[in-house]
Amino acid sequence: MKEIQVGLIGLGTVGCGLVKVLEDNSEILKERLGVPLRLKRVVDIDLESPRPVSVPRKILSTQVEDILADEEIRIVVELIGGMEPAKTFLLEAMKRGKHVVTANKALLAVHGNELFAAAREHQVNIAFEAAVGGGIPLIRTLREGLVANRVGHIYGILNGTANYILTRMAREGTTFADALKEAQAQGIAEADPSLDVEGVDAAHKIAVLSSLAYCCEIDFNQIHTEGISQIDPSDIQFAKDFGYQIKLLAISRSDGDRIEVRVHPTMIPQEHMLAKVEGAYNAIHISGDAVGDVMLYGLGAGMMPTGSAVASDLVDLGRDLLVGSGVRIPPLACEGEALVPRQIKPMDELVTNYYFKFSAVDQPGVLSKISGILGNHDISIASVIQKGRQVKGSVPLVMMTHEARERDVRLALAEIGDLKVVTAPTRLIRVENREAVDED
């Protein structure tokens, strides 16, 4: 094989990043792979919009069939995003014996099981390093580097937009709304930021990582997903007072036969490495039974980092093609893959620590009433802060709990919400306590 021929579907931001990486580093890629990676055909429905890269007219097309029907093209890259027609294109490419690369986390999270099954059926590779964490080699780390480990937990800061907003809020005390506006002005948040700030994007990514870490199918709809739009500057300040930072964490944890998979704002100890991840950076913290704690850190999005990840997959598949190794590693990195879905533990059964911020009238007996209800539900208080100005007759009353069960918390908060002395909905933030994340 004198070159590896590649077809690209989707010339958006990431597509342009891939084109640029392949162009800028063509020489180094050839040295490392042994033969050139050649972009033979680029397909997009819009060939007219201005783009940051120039692609020779003769390889451009609006017809996906120009890629699918070309037998010289051995690898098809899907970078259009969304469910359809991305899914159909990938399935069709695999059916025709082509290896595929995708950065489409939403599609993998929701329809991964079907795509992986197709890859197995047609004996082709499906590579997706770019789907999670931009250029950070997370997928490789789970499929190869930590392959000899039983994964205990994954904690991920997997959305740069949300982390940027929380960083601004923590540094400058601004509100969520103001930090979001700033992120939008910087081009870090999109006009409709909901997928990022409501945790859906992070949930897509943790679904993909969990299926790799635990070698199982994941039902995306069972993932509890909560965003950061309700966090206010006082929560961040109280967290600091208790020695914590608030991060939007995607958490995956093995719990016997079941796994926890959830995305929500989380307080983590200030001294934890994840607490130190600022701005638009991503980081993923993995614990393995042999390796201990490992963290990977970098830019989780952007044209060039994501292009770097797609290109690394092309080299990988190119190396397979050159030695004729076919499918060296199955999609979920498990031979005879466990097709039985692994059950996600219902949130009601979660046991963790909690931060509550109650708004209550400033009068005697309130603390006693609230703590009484908590006690009745087996929720034990670790510490209390009552400080700050009275706002319209209310004061914030803040508590950190010992480990409690989510179901009990839900019932207790409902009961407390009905008290006349309570003037606004209670804020709940889950806490990963020092023990759970201790590293030293």
Add this chain to the structure above:
Amino acid sequence: MKEIQVGLIGLGTVGCGLVKVLEDNSEILKERLGVPLRLKRVVDIDLESPRPVSVPRKILSTQVEDILADEEIRIVVELIGGMEPAKTFLLEAMKRGKHVVTANKALLAVHGNELFAAAREHQVNIAFEAAVGGGIPLIRTLREGLVANRVGHIYGILNGTANYILTRMAREGTTFADALKEAQAQGIAEADPSLDVEGVDAAHKIAVLSSLAYCCEIDFNQIHTEGISQIDPSDIQFAKDFGYQIKLLAISRSDGDRIEVRVHPTMIPQEHMLAKVEGAYNAIHISGDAVGDVMLYGLGAGMMPTGSAVASDLVDLGRDLLVGSGVRIPPLACEGEALVPRQIKPMDELVTNYYFKFSAVDQPGVLSKISGILGNHDISIASVIQKGRQVKGSVPLVMMTHEARERDVRLALAEIGDLKVVTAPTRLIRVENREAVDED
């Protein structure tokens, strides 16, 4: 192939770690590889000492030939360390067509070129994930994950012992000697700690990483290597005053046709992620032209983390054997590997920022004399601190410079050392300034 048969030479700490990982996680390894990894033969010169794992008597031997002559054994793991007989064993195993795995950074740093040439000649794989950074998948990251990048620089905290000592010194203000004693008591430093604290171990590791990052041969003897034994608590305090942390950094940087490769105590800005790496942890910060800044973090040593890395190499080579792919990635991850050594830039030509701590008598005109000499050598001062008690008539005078050339610095410090008002040798610590390491 119904199983992958492995021979292990060396049942020391890492060897025992490998045995334990293969035992504890045999099921998960089988799931991920598809067939069992079977330790068929374990060779060590000492079969009597007590060990943390038990190996069936019948697979133990003192004769390496029992592994080398066994045609069923396809992969040989060398975990005895040191130069000889490790090198001979590896060369002989490759000559007989066996793939090899080693954790021997010293051997790779000094004789890597010969070993890699043997691997090419005999068309076998040489894997060495465990040689650098314990279980952190650094080698894979350079060979695969960041393969589409031109590496700009690597900054590594690659020695956990040195980082532990510096962390104690920074947290508690203790001296190097006391922190070393504590590390020894904790089992983190060896009885003879010189390889760790004098930077030699880190130099071995950065040699290996540099040859991968820049696809070239490295002459280990050209690597400037300086340890931390001369750092005293006042240096750490002054660093803090300027907004820096002192870390033992292994640095590799592309500079046109040449590369910088050096190991020395380095001041890095407190807000840099590497400054936040504490205790026995390792971290490596890599900049790639497409991916931007990436950092990997974890335990860089220890029985189980290193065992995890060796086992990941076994799975990798096992996957190759199962699909019959032979050598999928050449040793330095470059086809037609550039066998021309890449020149290491002489230290005299280095341009960086410096911290100087002068000991001078407390009298008028001293600052003027010292700064005059620096000026004569084109060294421009960025800031000065003169504080602290007078000790036997001397006071510390501390300066941070703008970028200067190492040769000029050497000449200036020699001249300053000859001044009568200067009472002790000047301490020099190189500084990676904010610009060089800025991430946001």
